[in-house]
Amino acid sequence: MEANARAERAYGGNLPAWALGLIPLALIAAAIATFALLGGPGLGDRTGPPVEEVSVERTVLHPGEIELTLRNDGPDPVEVAQVAVNDAYAPFAAEGGREIGRLGSTTLRIEYPWIEGEAYEIFVLTSAGGTVEASIPVAAETPENDAGFFGLMALLGIYVGVIPVSLGMLWLPFLRRLGSGWMGALIAFTVGLLAFLAIDAGLEGLEIAAEAPAAFGGAGLVFVGGLVAYLVLAGIDGYLSQRSREARGRGAGGTADAAYLALLVAIGIGLHNLGEGLAIGSAYASGALALGAFLVVGFAIHNTTEGLAIVAPLRDGARPSLGRLLGLGLIAGAPAILGAWIGAAAFDPSLAAFLFGVGVGAIARVIVQLSPAMRDGEGRLLYPASVAGILAGIAALYLTGLLVAV
Amino acid sequence: MAQNEKGISRRRLLGGAALAAPAVAGIALSRGGDSAVAETAPSGHVHAGHSEFPHATFAAGRQVDHARNGFHPTELLRDFDYGRTRRLAGGRVLREWEIVAQDREIEVAPGVRYEAWTYNGRVPGPTLRAREGELLRIHFVNASEHPHTMHFHGLHSSLMDGMPGIGENRGGGQVEPGESFTYEFDASPFGLHLYHCHVAPLAAHIARGLYGAFVVDPKGGRPEADELVMVMNGFDTNFDRSNEVYAVNTVGFHYVEEPIAVGRDELVRIYLVNVLEYDVLNSFHVHGNFFHYFPTGTSLQPSEFTDTLIQGQAQRGILELKFPYDGDYMFHAHVSEFAELGWSGFFRVGDPSRLTAAAAASMYCDLPWGKGSPA
Numbered sequence: 001m002e003a004n005a006r007a008e009r010a011y012g013g014n015l016p017a018w019a020l021g022l023i024p025l026a027l028i029a030a031a032i033a034t035f036a037l038l039g040g041p042g043l044g045d046r047t048g049p050p051v052e053e054v055s056v057e058r059t060v061l062h063p064g065e066i067e068l069t070l071r072n073d074g075p076d077p078v079e080v081a082q083v084a085v086n087d088a089y090a091p092f093a094a095e096g097g098r099e100i101g102r103l104g105s106t107t108l109r110i111e112y113p114w115i116e117g118e119a120y121e122i123f124v125l126t127s128a129g130g131t132v133e134a135s136i137p138v139a140a141e142t143p144e145n146d147a148g149f150f151g152l153m154a155l156l157g158i159y160v161g162v163i164p165v166s167l168g169m170l171w172l173p174f175l176r177r178l179g180s181g182w183m184g185a186l187i188a189f190t191v192g193l194l195a196f197l198a199i200d201a202g203l204e205g206l207e208i209a210a211e212a213p214a215a216f217g218g219a220g221l222v223f224v225g226g227l228v229a230y231l232v233l234a235g236i237d238g239y240l241s242q243r244s245r246e247a248r249g250r251g252a253g254g255t256a257d258a259a260y261l262a263l264l265v266a267i268g269i270g271l272h273n274l275g276e277g278l279a280i281g282s283a284y285a286s287g288a289l290a291l292g293a294f295l296v297v298g299f300a301i302h303n304t305t306e307g308l309a310i311v312a313p314l315r316d317g318a319r320p321s322l323g324r325l326l327g328l329g330l331i332a333g334a335p336a337i338l339g340a341w342i343g344a345a346a347f348d349p350s351l352a353a354f355l356f357g358v359g360v361g362a363i364a365r366v367i368v369q370l371s372p373a374m375r376d377g378e379g380r381l382l383y384p385a386s387v388a389g390i391l392a393g394i395a396a397l398y399l400t401g402l403l404v405a406v
Numbered sequence: 407m408a409q410n411e412k413g414i415s416r417r418r419l420l421g422g423a424a425l426a427a428p429a430v431a432g433i434a435l436s437r438g439g440d441s442a443v444a445e446t447a448p449s450g451h452v453h454a455g456h457s458e459f460p461h462a463t464f465a466a467g468r469q470v471d472h473a474r475n476g477f478h479p480t481e482l483l484r485d486f487d488y489g490r491t492r493r494l495a496g497g498r499v500l501r502e503w504e505i506v507a508q509d510r511e512i513e514v515a516p517g518v519r520y521e522a523w524t525y526n527g528r529v530p531g532p533t534l535r536a537r538e539g540e541l542l543r544i545h546f547v548n549a550s551e552h553p554h555t556m557h558f559h560g561l562h563s564s565l566m567d568g569m570p571g572i573g574e575n576r577g578g579g580q581v582e583p584g585e586s587f588t589y590e591f592d593a594s595p596f597g598l599h600l601y602h603c604h605v606a607p608l609a610a611h612i613a614r615g616l617y618g619a620f621v622v623d624p625k626g627g628r629p630e631a632d633e634l635v636m637v638m639n640g641f642d643t644n645f646d647r648s649n650e651v652y653a654v655n656t657v658g659f660h661y662v663e664e665p666i667a668v669g670r671d672e673l674v675r676i677y678l679v680n681v682l683e684y685d686v687l688n689s690f691h692v693h694g695n696f697f698h699y700f701p702t703g704t705s706l707q708p709s710e711f712t713d714t715l716i717q718g719q720a721q722r723g724i725l726e727l728k729f730p731y732d733g734d735y736m737f738h739a740h741v742s743e744f745a746e747l748g749w750s751g752f753f754r755v756g757d758p759s760r761l762t763a764a765a766a767a768s769m770y771c772d773l774p775w776g777k778g779s780p781a
Contacts, residue, residue, distance in 0.1 A: 084746075090463075129644055
């Protein structure tokens, strides 16, 4: 008894709970301040010269000028001293100042009479004599970010996102004529499509992350993005299914579930198309992409299969309204427009890697959500028809993907 | 573009279509022509617009702090170190120098610092100048944190060779930090030579700045002239065994910023030494002129009349030329890459009366044995 009381007093006695919560924080702050004031007692000096890690985030070409955006990725400030293009020093101005603090960035405007189609190697010489290298494999002028350009990006997003997805959804009447035995195979086809998209987006995210500053997470951002998207969708799912149970009671959920699954697929594909739009927008802005009719046709065919995936769950149940179908098409396709804008105007490899991760996570969640509908009469997930469906889905995207890769 | 382009795997290949599209005109082209440059003042710090790109240059608005460096490339040009002399019994001249190896941070391009190893705090080291037949003593003190030597190109015994592994038992060979050694040999043969550190790793010890010119004048001297020392060097600032900055006398583009003033119709003599590390060749070219070339300076007869020459590392020679017209005349390595990475400069030719005091001093007063006449 008495020992308990003593312990109680020892652990703060009658102090209020918020004070007990604040005390450790205050102590941590005091410890950090003391440590900083004393200059890290006992740690001594750094053992080597300053570490310079700088990544090139963005390269923009205007006539007579090359613009480099640098980000300091290392622990020490870096000062830009000189810049050479193809082994020739060139005059430049540093928009954010020559000195780049930790995680800070600056934009160098380099005067250089570059020529379209030629390759350029640039080295930025720091005050410590270190070099940061950037390469331009094929020089081409970067489009201006004006209203016309945003309009073009919107058109691009509509071409590769909204229209093909909506066209794919036109398979709904056909699907509804198919016998009920096809349902599992159709869902399996959708799962196969989604699995391919997830792998594709994941690889692309990792590839972009390799270019991103390590300090912001690099490849880790893809995984974080995936986890965040998966958990958020799972949370929304939990909330919505609870509400629908409360509203309708049990048993009346058949149609709602089908519509709900379709919505989930649309959201997953929409998040994926956000990343896709981002990649297209930035590729176009950097001149790496030619917007030919061939490309648009390729994307249209490729993304049409995504529309099919959305309507597959709607095979059974009540006929959905045209407005609802349009809404689904917009949810799945319109993010490509937003992605293209972001990608063209403010491409950032860290953000892109994160968004690709989000796409992967969203698709993974949708696959988990869809899978039960794939089961056959005996409750099996994998049976000949479903496996064939999954493989067909993967093959469909792989083959149409070739159209946009060649 | 590289960044974005790399990240977009599947769309990347489409870039080929962009290339096939008709090229868009309207890209600013280099003015390129040397004549354009020669007509105007060197405009290293004037950038009127995007189409103006007369020649490669460092960014505007920043200068090398020569005071902090402790030496000035314009002053190095005409700075000959004659040491101290006294007559030995028998009438022979003994000439002595004190050379101290020191580690020192120098600025090799505006804003770019380099941890150099130096002789007497400067890169290149002092231009030691003697006269054929004299007895030379160089008191070398190693105040650097690293072992060094002074290896002279010339005629001497193995103990005086500044070569690690030779003569340590007699106090020579490699000179450890805090130690010293006195090199002693005859000034022979006459010509233009050099000295440098010979401690391994050799490339690193030379590239860090341990070198200098060594002039042995012929007994009869050379004709009176405005004499300039040019040591062609470079700096591997990021230690990847290739140079980021190329120069004459250390600071890239220095003589673009500050052209070398010379007098019209005056004889100009250039002592040109190549110490460039990590590149096989270096070269020298002067605009609007030709020069007589005396390889290694060991003959009083020129071997060639030309406007361009090539030197490998440690090759050197004497150039003699006169500028018949006023104006700015570029000189640079005709390895264009070196030229655009700093190894470029200008001669500014004018009335001899407008020459700097240093030039005038060099031309008429510097030779202690009197205006090139036999002593």
